[in-house]
Amino acid sequence: MEKLKFIDLFAGIGGIRLGFEDENTECVFSSEWDKFAQKTYEENFGEKPAGDITKIEAKDIPQHDILMAGFPCQPFSKIGKREGFKNATQGTLFFDVIRILDYHKPKAFLLENVSGILTIDNGKTIQTIMGALDEAGYNASYQVLNAADFGLPQNRRRVYFVGFLKELEVNFKYPVGDPYNRVPISSVLESNMDGYEISEHLQKSYLFKKDDGKPQIVDKNSDIQVNTLVATYHKIQRITGTFVRDGKTGLRLLSENECKALQGFPKDFKIPVSRTQMYRQFGNSVAVPVVKLIADEMKQNLRGAQNYSWSKQLTLHL
Structure with a gap:
């Protein structure tokens, strides 16, 4: 079986690649601008991602079957009367996804973003995104999925975009x-984790300064799914943070293995960066x-579309 070739854009530490890669796929290109994320990616996948995608020409990216990207969310410009959806994405990083799709015409793509992108600018942003994908030649759709519904102990709602070339007639x-x-x-x-403690002073002066049920505290008896793990978790925010009743001061941050479990990463995934960077990356x-x-x-x-295409060609030749 011929391997499906894919590219990994805005790759971060390779979470999308981890979910996609298997013995029948091959990553032929990756891109990530953050030097700390590059370091973690290289440690785990044996290759350092190329840098800023905005400075990489589409022709310099290898041919591929699938484009994958956890693209950053940015506001888009207005769609003028004479302006196509592609032009409306100019100046955003999503534009780079579109220009690469336009140039290479891979069979499919998988994109991921925060669910809030659906309501930005009263829905105009999602209209622009879907319009640009349609103009690029793809039947695209999106769905919000919560990680908690798929075996992870974290409420994490994200929107996933999937598209296939229109000629493939795929019903995804x-x-x-x-x-x-x-x-x-x-x-x-x-249990009994050292090094992640939150000082008693910070607990009294900030975390528990109000009796409002914040922040979220969990322990071995907690039968819930925790709040979304965010990139600013290291800042110990009382409104959005989740902390563990454990350790020398009675309260601590989530451990490295706990962060891996929240996102579904394997325990042997290597973290060669500081704890602050580790929290940002997860x-x-x-x-x-x-x-x-x-x-x-x-x-x-x-594979079904490929088999159908071969069958169709065989029938035509017969």
């Missing part, structure tokens, strides 16, 4: 999670099991 269906069979945070918590990454399920469906559709 997103995976369906199970909200009634969720994994509790207690199942992944470690907070910016993706829920690997969700990506894997989407990827499996995409691969099945692509």
